[in-house]
Amino acid sequence: MHLVPIFSYVLLRGKCAFCSSKISRLYPVNEFFITAMVVIITYHAGPYSIHGWLAITLILCLYAQAVIDFKTLSLSTYLSVIIGLLGFAFNYLHFFTSIIDSLAGLILGYCSLWLINYIYKKIKGTDGIGSGDYLLLGAVGGVFGSSSLGIILLSSSIISIGLHFFTRTIHGERIPLGTGIALTSIIFLVLIILNK
Numbered sequence: 001m002h003l004v005p006i007f008s009y010v011l012l013r014g015k016c017a018f019c020s021s022k023i024s025r026l027y028p029v030n031e032f033f034i035t036a037m038v039v040i041i042t043y044h045a046g047p048y049s050i051h052g053w054l055a056i057t058l059i060l061c062l063y064a065q066a067v068i069d070f071k072t073l074s075l076s077t078y079l080s081v082i083i084g085l086l087g088f089a090f091n092y093l094h095f096f097t098s099i100i101d102s103l104a105g106l107i108l109g110y111c112s113l114w115l116i117n118y119i120y121k122k123i124k125g126t127d128g129i130g131s132g133d134y135l136l137l138g139a140v141g142g143v144f145g146s147s148s149l150g151i152i153l154l155s156s157s158i159i160s161i162g163l164h165f166f167t168r169t170i171h172g173e174r175i176p177l178g179t180g181i182a183l184t185s186i187i188f189l190v191l192i193i194l195n196k
Helices: 007-011 026-045 050-072 077-092 099-124 131-144 146-171 177-194
Strands: none
Touching: 007 026, 026 050, 026 177, 050 077, 050 131, 050 177, 077 099, 077 131, 099 131, 099 146, 131 146, 131 177, 146 177
């Protein structure tokens, strides 16, 4: 009973059966989301598709980044590098865009947020965007190409500002932009796969 995801959480009323400690409400959300993504991707791409398994790996990395940033306002450099490498793997197989556009997306994604932060820092004297955010946007640009960056950044900003209302008591005025970038990228990826 303790090892069945979601059901054990409900049956145990969100508490550990052994020590009665409260289990985070994010746990069943994580379990449900990841299961749903694996089922959707496997159903549409097939269980033996290299694209499907690359997409599942990419979604897991992006979702981990979203959760990490939402909770701590920091991002994993290693996961961003893996996301960028997965983008090159996809585009080497001509899945999203050309390898040249993938490289352009990586450079433009990183440099655009770096430049915004540079200007902000010159004016305000402090960072306005964390370096993890522009590394993640660069990695995402490497996945989807340079032409996707505008819509991804706009959607990410909207999602992040919306999430800010839930995190104000924890993070103050800081906004989890990395969470918005990661969630938008997952949505973007799923829509592309569903339309292929």
